[in-house]
Amino acid sequence: MAFPTETVYGLGADASNEAAVRRIFEIKGRPERHPLIVHLADANAVPAWAAEFTEPAHRVAARFWPGPLTLIVKRGARVLDIVTGGQPTVGLRVPGHPVALALLRAFGGGIAAPSANRFGKVSPTTAQHVYDDLGTAVDLVLDGGPCAVGIESTILDLSSAEPSILRPGGVSREDIEQTLGRVVPVKVGGSVRAPGQMESHYAPKAKVVLAKADDLVREGDRLRAKGKKVAILTNVMPPEPPIGIETILLPVGLAEMARGLYEALREVDRRGFDTVVVSVPPSVGLGLAVADRLEKAAGPKTAEEP
Ligand code: TXA
Ligand code: MG
Secondary structure (H helix, E strand, O other), X not given: OEEOOOOOOEEOEEOOOHHHHXXXXXXXXXXXXXOOEEEOOOHHHHHHOEXXXXXXXXXXXXXXXXXXXXXXXXXXXXXXXXXXXXXOEEEEEOOOOHHHXXXXXXXXXXXXXXXXXXXXXXXXXXXXXXXXXXXXXXXXXXXXXXXXXXXXXXXEEOOOOOOEEEEOOOOOHHHHHHHHOOOOOEOOOOOOOOHHHOOOOOEOOOEEEEOOXXXXXXXXXXXXXXXXXXXXXXXXXXXXXXOOEEEEEOOOOHHHHHHHHHHHHHHHHHOOOOEEEEOOOOOOOOHHHHHHHHHXXXXXXXXXXX
């Protein structure tokens, strides 16, 4: 079933049931070698899934769980290959949404769940988004309202002595660094297979074009002159948007922008724009994750791995 989390809606299956987990890949159209995050009711469940949970892991879990942080740790012996993509590690997360936690507690086991969208598309932040994407392919959608964070969890790799961030997300790099008392590099596009690390991901149907904040209108007008149906996505209403260019407003503030980003990208498609021009925020706090998603949305459109 699909269920709400504080980040995005997940498409969940019993992480110990291979047939159930396989259905996730079928429904999403996702290649089976891509690993899934196992969601847990609380950190006490970790020993069933992880071969080791180091002191830094305990520290960040104590600070950020339940919350938008996924920890990559050495996998436990009974974790299914279909969940880990055959890798020696597993991703674990205790989500910070009351409905997700109630579901996990009632179920008692781990729930493997990717975002509840078709592979490569924009993640759903409402139950309606899930239904729009997956329709009746999913048995049940639990509606917990719009997601408060709005972008996916931060993926922190603690499986080696050198922690690194594999995907920026709802917990900022600065907060992780402060908790671990060290610099934590962002290693997006590293050797670990992760669909969020492919170039085109989180993408609407419309072509996403990045431009400097000062050039949004000019770039939009250039594309309009080439016959495109253009929207600009911004949180500052341009003084005089040229005729033929629509503005879709993003909320002001990084947390608000993160929360509204995927809905805004969906609005671009719903209103039939073929191009959207947007600028990336500075890479501080949640800005790092918002910039990452916009850069990926602007990447070349291909469902294949690089
Ligand atoms: O916020 C989230 O993380 C949402 C909600 C539903 O929890 N889930 C989510 O799942 O975004 P998904 O599958 O769309 O993205 C999870 C990312 C993928 O890029 C996957 O490859 C990576 O986590 N991942 C999972 N296990 C991993 C592992 N063992 N090593 C490296 N990356 C891993
Ligand atoms: Mg996803």
